[in-house]
Amino acid sequence: MPAAPSESAAPAHPASPATPPPEAVLPPRAPEAPAPGTRLGSHYEHCFGCGPQHPAGLRIDAVAGTGLDVTAEFTVRPEHQGGPGLAHGGLLTTAMDETLGTLNWLLHVPAVTGRLETDFLSPVPVGSTLHLRAWITGAHGRKIYSAAEARIGGPAGPVAVRARALFIQVKLEHFTKHGRPEDIEKVLDDPDLMQRARTFEVNP
Numbered sequence: 001m002p003a004a005p006s007e008s009a010a011p012a013h014p015a016s017p018a019t020p021p022p023e024a025v026l027p028p029r030a031p032e033a034p035a036p037g038t039r040l041g042s043h044y045e046h047c048f049g050c051g052p053q054h055p056a057g058l059r060i061d062a063v064a065g066t067g068l069d070v071t072a073e074f075t076v077r078p079e080h081q082g083g084p085g086l087a088h089g090g091l092l093t094t095a096m097d098e099t100l101g102t103l104n105w106l107l108h109v110p111a112v113t114g115r116l117e118t119d120f121l122s123p124v125p126v127g128s129t130l131h132l133r134a135w136i137t138g139a140h141g142r143k144i145y146s147a148a149e150a151r152i153g154g155p156a157g158p159v160a161v162r163a164r165a166l167f168i169q170v171k172l173e174h175f176t177k178h179g180r181p182e183d184i185e186k187v188l189d190d191p192d193l194m195q196r197a198r199t200f201e202v203n204p
Protein backbone atom coordinates (compact mmCIF):
# COMPACT_ATOMS: atom_id res chain seq x y z
CA MET A 1 0.00 0.00 0.00
CA PRO A 2 1.50 3.38 -0.95
CA ALA A 3 2.33 5.69 1.91
CA ALA A 4 -0.21 8.38 2.59
CA PRO A 5 1.07 11.80 1.54
CA SER A 6 2.46 13.71 4.45
CA GLU A 7 0.32 16.58 5.67
CA SER A 8 3.05 19.02 4.77
CA ALA A 9 2.76 17.95 1.11
CA ALA A 10 -0.67 19.61 0.79
CA PRO A 11 -1.35 23.28 1.46
CA ALA A 12 -3.34 23.78 4.67
CA HIS A 13 -5.94 25.88 2.81
CA PRO A 14 -5.82 25.11 -0.88
CA ALA A 15 -6.79 28.16 -2.91
CA SER A 16 -10.38 28.02 -4.08
CA PRO A 17 -11.23 28.95 -7.67
CA ALA A 18 -13.91 31.18 -6.12
CA THR A 19 -11.34 33.25 -4.23
CA PRO A 20 -10.00 36.27 -6.13
CA PRO A 21 -6.36 35.78 -7.15
CA PRO A 22 -3.83 38.56 -6.53
CA GLU A 23 -4.30 39.92 -10.07
CA ALA A 24 -8.05 40.47 -9.56
CA VAL A 25 -9.26 44.00 -8.91
CA LEU A 26 -12.52 45.48 -7.69
CA PRO A 27 -14.32 46.63 -10.84
CA PRO A 28 -16.14 49.95 -10.99
CA ARG A 29 -19.91 50.11 -10.49
CA ALA A 30 -21.22 50.46 -14.05
CA PRO A 31 -22.60 53.90 -15.00
CA GLU A 32 -25.81 52.10 -16.10
CA ALA A 33 -26.12 50.24 -12.78
CA PRO A 34 -29.42 50.77 -10.97
CA ALA A 35 -29.25 53.51 -8.34
CA PRO A 36 -28.71 52.40 -4.75
CA GLY A 37 -32.01 51.32 -3.23
CA THR A 38 -33.50 50.22 -6.57
CA ARG A 39 -35.46 46.97 -6.56
CA LEU A 40 -33.87 44.83 -9.24
CA GLY A 41 -36.96 42.76 -10.01
CA SER A 42 -36.99 39.51 -11.92
CA HIS A 43 -34.83 38.80 -14.98
CA TYR A 44 -37.30 36.12 -16.12
CA GLU A 45 -40.79 35.54 -14.79
CA HIS A 46 -40.41 31.74 -14.71
CA CYS A 47 -37.02 31.78 -12.95
CA PHE A 48 -37.05 29.50 -9.91
CA GLY A 49 -35.01 32.07 -7.99
CA CYS A 50 -36.77 35.33 -8.83
CA GLY A 51 -39.74 34.70 -11.12
CA PRO A 52 -43.13 35.86 -9.81
CA GLN A 53 -44.86 33.23 -12.00
CA HIS A 54 -43.06 30.26 -10.47
CA PRO A 55 -45.46 28.56 -8.04
CA ALA A 56 -42.78 27.19 -5.70
CA GLY A 57 -40.03 29.69 -6.52
CA LEU A 58 -38.04 31.79 -4.11
CA ARG A 59 -39.27 35.11 -5.57
CA ILE A 60 -36.10 36.90 -4.60
CA ASP A 61 -36.29 40.61 -5.37
CA ALA A 62 -32.90 42.06 -4.55
CA VAL A 63 -32.15 45.69 -3.82
CA ALA A 64 -29.06 47.43 -5.20
CA GLY A 65 -26.61 48.60 -2.56
CA THR A 66 -24.47 51.71 -2.63
CA GLY A 67 -21.37 49.87 -3.83
CA LEU A 68 -20.86 46.50 -5.46
CA ASP A 69 -23.44 44.86 -3.23
CA VAL A 70 -27.08 43.80 -3.08
CA THR A 71 -29.46 42.75 -0.34
CA ALA A 72 -32.53 40.52 -0.48
CA GLU A 73 -34.98 38.69 1.75
CA PHE A 74 -36.32 35.18 1.40
CA THR A 75 -38.91 33.55 3.63
CA VAL A 76 -38.71 29.76 3.66
CA ARG A 77 -42.07 28.18 2.76
CA PRO A 78 -43.32 24.61 3.34
CA GLU A 79 -42.60 23.71 -0.31
CA HIS A 80 -38.89 24.41 0.37
CA GLN A 81 -38.46 21.66 2.96
CA GLY A 82 -35.65 19.10 3.03
CA GLY A 83 -35.77 17.71 6.55
CA PRO A 84 -39.15 18.02 8.29
CA GLY A 85 -39.77 21.69 8.96
CA LEU A 86 -36.33 22.65 7.66
CA ALA A 87 -35.16 24.30 4.46
CA HIS A 88 -33.49 22.02 1.92
CA GLY A 89 -29.77 22.77 1.62
CA GLY A 90 -29.77 22.80 -2.18
CA LEU A 91 -32.57 25.28 -2.11
CA LEU A 92 -30.62 27.54 0.23
CA THR A 93 -27.76 27.31 -2.25
CA THR A 94 -30.21 28.44 -4.92
CA ALA A 95 -31.10 31.47 -2.80
CA MET A 96 -27.40 32.33 -2.59
CA ASP A 97 -26.92 31.73 -6.34
CA GLU A 98 -29.84 33.95 -7.24
CA THR A 99 -28.74 36.77 -4.95
CA LEU A 100 -25.17 36.54 -6.24
CA GLY A 101 -26.54 36.52 -9.81
CA THR A 102 -28.22 39.89 -9.31
CA LEU A 103 -24.74 41.42 -8.93
CA ASN A 104 -24.77 41.25 -12.76
CA TRP A 105 -26.88 44.39 -12.71
CA LEU A 106 -24.18 46.38 -10.94
CA LEU A 107 -21.49 45.54 -13.48
CA HIS A 108 -24.02 45.56 -16.30
CA VAL A 109 -22.69 42.41 -17.89
CA PRO A 110 -24.42 39.05 -18.19
CA ALA A 111 -22.59 36.35 -16.27
CA VAL A 112 -23.40 32.79 -15.19
CA THR A 113 -22.33 30.77 -12.20
CA GLY A 114 -19.20 28.75 -12.92
CA ARG A 115 -18.55 27.68 -9.35
CA LEU A 116 -20.52 28.11 -6.14
CA GLU A 117 -19.32 27.05 -2.70
CA THR A 118 -21.76 27.04 0.20
CA ASP A 119 -21.24 26.60 3.95
CA PHE A 120 -24.33 25.73 5.99
CA LEU A 121 -23.75 27.02 9.50
CA SER A 122 -27.11 26.38 11.14
CA PRO A 123 -30.44 24.74 10.26
CA VAL A 124 -33.04 27.07 8.77
CA PRO A 125 -36.62 26.33 9.88
CA VAL A 126 -39.64 26.80 7.63
CA GLY A 127 -41.09 30.26 8.26
CA SER A 128 -37.66 31.85 8.82
CA THR A 129 -36.84 34.97 6.90
CA LEU A 130 -33.30 35.00 5.58
CA HIS A 131 -31.65 38.36 5.10
CA LEU A 132 -29.26 37.91 2.22
CA ARG A 133 -26.36 40.09 1.20
CA ALA A 134 -24.00 39.54 -1.72
CA TRP A 135 -20.99 41.53 -2.84
CA ILE A 136 -18.33 41.44 -5.51
CA THR A 137 -14.86 40.59 -4.25
CA GLY A 138 -12.90 41.06 -7.48
CA ALA A 139 -12.77 40.60 -11.22
CA HIS A 140 -10.19 39.48 -13.69
CA GLY A 141 -10.87 39.10 -17.40
CA ARG A 142 -14.27 37.40 -17.72
CA LYS A 143 -14.14 36.11 -14.15
CA ILE A 144 -16.18 37.79 -11.45
CA TYR A 145 -15.57 36.75 -7.86
CA SER A 146 -18.24 37.28 -5.24
CA ALA A 147 -19.41 36.27 -1.78
CA ALA A 148 -22.71 36.15 0.06
CA GLU A 149 -24.21 35.49 3.45
CA ALA A 150 -27.70 34.80 4.76
CA ARG A 151 -28.63 35.87 8.26
CA ILE A 152 -31.66 34.58 10.15
CA GLY A 153 -34.24 36.86 11.67
CA GLY A 154 -32.76 40.23 10.71
CA PRO A 155 -29.91 41.90 8.85
CA ALA A 156 -27.75 41.60 11.99
CA GLY A 157 -28.95 38.10 12.94
CA PRO A 158 -26.68 35.07 13.07
CA VAL A 159 -25.19 33.90 9.77
CA ALA A 160 -26.88 30.65 8.71
CA VAL A 161 -25.41 30.27 5.23
CA ARG A 162 -22.26 31.59 3.64
CA ALA A 163 -21.16 31.32 0.02
CA ARG A 164 -18.51 32.35 -2.43
CA ALA A 165 -18.75 32.14 -6.16
CA LEU A 166 -17.02 32.50 -9.47
CA PHE A 167 -19.24 33.89 -12.21
CA ILE A 168 -18.12 33.97 -15.82
CA GLN A 169 -19.16 36.74 -18.18
CA VAL A 170 -21.02 35.50 -21.23
CA LYS A 171 -22.66 37.05 -24.27
CA LEU A 172 -26.45 37.20 -24.44
CA GLU A 173 -26.28 34.38 -27.01
CA HIS A 174 -25.40 32.08 -24.12
CA PHE A 175 -29.09 32.20 -23.21
CA THR A 176 -30.61 32.28 -26.69
CA LYS A 177 -28.35 29.50 -28.00
CA HIS A 178 -28.61 26.96 -25.21
CA GLY A 179 -32.17 27.29 -23.88
CA ARG A 180 -35.14 25.14 -24.92
CA PRO A 181 -36.37 26.69 -28.20
CA GLU A 182 -40.03 27.17 -27.21
CA ASP A 183 -39.02 29.09 -24.08
CA ILE A 184 -36.55 31.22 -26.03
CA GLU A 185 -39.25 32.07 -28.59
CA LYS A 186 -41.60 33.28 -25.85
CA VAL A 187 -38.86 35.48 -24.41
CA LEU A 188 -38.02 36.93 -27.82
CA ASP A 189 -41.71 37.80 -28.20
CA ASP A 190 -41.70 39.75 -24.95
CA PRO A 191 -40.64 43.31 -25.87
CA ASP A 192 -40.26 44.46 -22.25
CA LEU A 193 -37.96 41.63 -21.33
CA MET A 194 -35.91 41.95 -24.50
CA GLN A 195 -35.53 45.66 -23.96
CA ARG A 196 -34.23 44.97 -20.48
CA ALA A 197 -31.89 42.25 -21.76
CA ARG A 198 -30.51 44.43 -24.57
CA THR A 199 -29.35 47.03 -22.10
CA PHE A 200 -26.89 44.29 -21.12
CA GLU A 201 -25.50 43.88 -24.62
CA VAL A 202 -21.77 44.35 -24.26
CA ASN A 203 -18.76 42.49 -25.47
CA PRO A 204 -17.40 40.42 -22.63
Ligand SMILES: CCCCCCCCCCCC(=O)SCCNC(=O)CCNC(=O)[C@H](O)C(C)(C)COP(=O)(O)OP(=O)(O)OC[C@H]1O[C@@H](n2cnc3c(N)ncnc32)[C@H](O)[C@@H]1OP(=O)(O)O
Nearest residue numbers: 017043097098101110112113114115141143168170175197
Ligand atom coordinates in the same frame (compact mmCIF):
# COMPACT_ATOMS: atom_id res chain seq x y z
C1 LIG B 1 -31.79 37.79 -20.35
C2 LIG B 1 -30.88 38.33 -19.19
C3 LIG B 1 -30.17 37.24 -18.58
C4 LIG B 1 -29.57 37.47 -17.21
C5 LIG B 1 -29.61 36.14 -16.56
C6 LIG B 1 -28.86 36.03 -15.25
C7 LIG B 1 -29.14 34.66 -14.70
C8 LIG B 1 -28.57 34.47 -13.33
C9 LIG B 1 -29.15 33.22 -12.70
C10 LIG B 1 -28.43 32.81 -11.46
C11 LIG B 1 -27.09 32.26 -11.86
C12 LIG B 1 -27.19 30.87 -12.45
O1 LIG B 1 -27.74 29.97 -11.89
S1 LIG B 1 -26.49 30.63 -13.96
C13 LIG B 1 -26.87 28.94 -14.36
C14 LIG B 1 -25.83 27.93 -13.87
N1 LIG B 1 -24.58 28.04 -14.61
C15 LIG B 1 -24.46 27.56 -15.86
O2 LIG B 1 -25.38 27.01 -16.46
C16 LIG B 1 -23.11 27.72 -16.52
C17 LIG B 1 -22.73 26.47 -17.28
N2 LIG B 1 -21.34 26.57 -17.73
C18 LIG B 1 -21.05 27.19 -18.90
O3 LIG B 1 -21.92 27.61 -19.68
C19 LIG B 1 -19.60 27.40 -19.22
O4 LIG B 1 -18.80 26.45 -18.54
C20 LIG B 1 -19.12 28.81 -18.83
C21 LIG B 1 -19.91 29.89 -19.64
C22 LIG B 1 -19.26 29.11 -17.32
C23 LIG B 1 -17.63 28.95 -19.18
O5 LIG B 1 -17.42 28.48 -20.51
P1 LIG B 1 -16.61 29.33 -21.58
O6 LIG B 1 -17.33 30.57 -21.92
O7 LIG B 1 -16.27 28.38 -22.71
O8 LIG B 1 -15.31 29.79 -20.85
P2 LIG B 1 -14.06 28.96 -20.29
O9 LIG B 1 -12.90 29.28 -21.18
O10 LIG B 1 -14.40 27.53 -20.04
O11 LIG B 1 -13.87 29.66 -18.87
C24 LIG B 1 -13.46 31.01 -18.76
C25 LIG B 1 -12.48 31.10 -17.59
O12 LIG B 1 -13.22 30.73 -16.39
C26 LIG B 1 -12.64 29.58 -15.78
N3 LIG B 1 -13.70 28.72 -15.29
C27 LIG B 1 -14.85 28.40 -15.91
N4 LIG B 1 -15.60 27.59 -15.14
C28 LIG B 1 -14.88 27.41 -14.00
C29 LIG B 1 -15.11 26.65 -12.80
N5 LIG B 1 -16.21 25.95 -12.61
N6 LIG B 1 -14.17 26.69 -11.84
C30 LIG B 1 -13.03 27.41 -12.02
N7 LIG B 1 -12.75 28.14 -13.12
C31 LIG B 1 -13.67 28.12 -14.10
C32 LIG B 1 -11.84 28.91 -16.90
O13 LIG B 1 -10.77 28.14 -16.37
C33 LIG B 1 -11.34 30.11 -17.70
O14 LIG B 1 -10.24 30.67 -17.01
P3 LIG B 1 -9.00 31.33 -17.78
O15 LIG B 1 -8.49 30.26 -18.70
O16 LIG B 1 -9.57 32.50 -18.51
O17 LIG B 1 -8.06 31.71 -16.67
